[in-house]
Ligand SMILES: [Zn+2]
């Protein structure tokens with residue numbers, strides 16, 4: 541396993557419920573940690589192809605630039621954005637800190653943290669893979685026909701890796 545992170549990334553953004561925050565903005569700090577599968581055969585060049593902190597930064601920048609009332613929403617959007625950009629992460633941890641969260645009071649900062657784990661084992665071949673609990677996995681793929689879902693449910697206890705799932709590409 542390998543961990544790639546960017547820490548203490550500062551943004552000036554306009555998230556918040558108070559009118560004052562929406563207009564004047566606030567200082568925020570973002571930390572992102574993503575876990576990937578690495579073995580001795582993984583070359584650093586390959587790794588930076590699949591995962592690099594510039595892309596992680598750009599995900600942060602885009603999400604932080606879209607004002608939201610709640611920091612929770614920002615955090616959830618960032619996790620979604622990272623999942624969309626990187627297909628096989630083992631886990632993600634994101635935390636977003638807001639400085640001076642209560643206008644007029646002396647509260648240093650508040651933060652929201654989300655941690656998600658995607659480690660799964662294929663019920664057919666036994667290989668480990670990342671299940672994002674979305675349409676890359678049969679258990680959550682709403683595109684699959686009812687019939688196919690039933691067949692899979694009867695045959696397998698849990699998730700199937702993308703390779704094995706390819707054998708069941710009978711979609712609606
Ligand atoms: Zn499999």
Ligand SMILES: [Zn+2]
Nearest residue numbers: 671677679699
């Ligand atoms: Zn799954």
